[in-house]
Amino acid sequence: MDTRVVTAHIPIELAEQIDELATRLDRPKGWIIKQALTSLVELEAKRQQLTLEGLADVDAGRIVDHTSINDWAKSIDKPV
Numbered sequence: 001m002d003t004r005v006v007t008a009h010i011p012i013e014l015a016e017q018i019d020e021l022a023t024r025l026d027r028p029k030g031w032i033i034k035q036a037l038t039s040l041v042e043l044e045a046k047r048q049q050l051t052l053e054g055l056a057d058v059d060a061g062r063i064v065d066h067t068s069i070n071d072w073a074k075s076i077d078k079p080v
Contacts, residue, residue: 022029057063 018029018032021027022032025032
């Protein structure tokens, strides 16, 4: 896998936390940062996917009106 160096200024406290985590996990700091960035990128991709799916549902008319949601929420507190 080809790699590229990326430089970023981060708060000292965060850098110290990365140092501590690397020591505790017995992993290089670069590995810790790569894992964190990979997780962030995957999370943001999933958020984007879910947002687009939600917008497609709205465009297709697959929605629930506000009154129905309120009625459902009120029914949760009622004994069966």
